[in-house]
Amino acid sequence: MTAENKILFENIKNFRHLITEAVGDDVIVKAINNHEYIYIYYTGDEANQKGYRTIRPYVLGTSTAGNKVIRAWQERGKSASYAAAQRGAEHDYWNDEDGKIKPGWRMFRLDKIASAYPTGKKFNNSDGSVMIPPKYKEGSDANMTNIDVYVSSKQEPQAVPRTATTTAPARPEAGRWKRFANANKERRKINADDIKNLYDIAKRVYKKSAGKYIVAINDKNEYELVDANQKNYLPANAVVGSLPNLYDTLVKQSAPGQTDTFFKDTLNKTSTELNNTQIPFEKKTFFKQ
Numbered sequence: 001m002t003a004e005n006k007i008l009f010e011n012i013k014n015f016r017h018l019i020t021e022a023v024g025d026d027v028i029v030k031a032i033n034n035h036e037y038i039y040i041y042y043t044g045d046e047a048n049q050k051g052y053r054t055i056r057p058y059v060l061g062t063s064t065a066g067n068k069v070i071r072a073w074q075e076r077g078k079s080a081s082y083a084a085a086q087r088g089a090e091h092d093y094w095n096d097e098d099g100k101i102k103p104g105w106r107m108f109r110l111d112k113i114a115s116a117y118p119t120g121k122k123f124n125n126s127d128g129s130v131m132i133p134p135k136y137k138e139g140s141d142a143n144m145t146n147i148d149v150y151v152s153s154k155q156e157p158q159a160v161p162r163t164a165t166t167t168a169p170a171r172p173e174a175g176r177w178k179r180f181a182n183a184n185k186e187r188r189k190i191n192a193d194d195i196k197n198l199y200d201i202a203k204r205v206y207k208k209s210a211g212k213y214i215v216a217i218n219d220k221n222e223y224e225l226v227d228a229n230q231k232n233y234l235p236a237n238a239v240v241g242s243l244p245n246l247y248d249t250l251v252k253q254s255a256p257g258q259t260d261t262f263f264k265d266t267l268n269k270t271s272t273e274l275n276n277t278q279i280p281f282e283k284k285t286f287f288k289q
Contacts, residue, residue, distance in 0.1 A: 032060060035122045036120070036122055037055070037122070038055060038116050041053075042112055044112065047107070048106060054076040055075065056072060056123040056133075057070050060110075060148045061147035063144055067110070069107050069109055073123075104133065105135065107143060115204075117204070121224065122222060124220065130151055179220075181219065183217050183235065185217050185237055188217065188221045195251050199247050210243045211244050213242075214227075214228050216239055216240060223240065
């Protein structure tokens with residue numbers, strides 16, 4: 001390999017590294033401190049396949065290999081590769097309410113997380129205390145040499161206020177909607193940032209039209225996307241509105257009209273310049289002097 005090819009190869013490697021290094025520490029630290037679920041797109045490594053995941057981040061630190069990593073509990077998304085499991089990689093699994101096997105503890109390299117989207121949903125119990133999965137070792141991790149921040153179970157739980165309201169119609173799937181039973185959209189005012197986050201999740205994570213979703217608030221005063229066809233499963237006080245309408249109202253109307261202003265300013269400037277400019281001309285006649 002020539003010297004020029006070696007330089008080109010190294011530049012390509014560095015460029016690819018810059019592309020994937022899109023998520024900073026601050027995003028993860030905020031999610032850990034707020035006990036917030038996040039969606040991530042993972043580009044893959046020797047133990048985990050690439051793809052979208054829903055995770056609860058518990059620990060941010062430095063691995064024994066010297067990489068910045070997250071110890072997280074994975075709720076949904078791509079699982080570990082079969083080859084990694086065969087090599088004895090450290091992964092846990094759990095069964096959800098339907099008895100399906102789900103991924104559990106995972107370690108993700110920060111430089112392999114191409115994007116992260118806050119969900120606004122917290123991994124707290126109904127009394128406000130943080131959810132602690134099995135085998136969580138608070139403040140320590142055998143695969144890390146240094147820990148920057150971690151979820152503490154010693155924080156005082158915040159009680160969630162509850163008021164009586166209309167409950168959802170009785171359906172076979174009613175258990176799936178119990179988190180909305182006492183929801184009240186009047187408790188928290190939705191803003192443009194809330195809608196931007198939900199809109200990004202619909203378009204970039206779910207890869208579906210915004211028109212397929214409504215926005216609902218749950219018992220913990222968190223906003224969620226719900227399939228518009230399932231609106232009747234929710235009590236009226238839980239439904240905030242359709243995602244497209246909320247986006248048009250809160251995001252588009254609150255955005256400064258930079259384009260309109262530019263054209264108006266340009267038009268006014270041009271008109272003023274024309275009015276103030278004297279165009280030289282020469283008088284001529286068809287008759288000889």
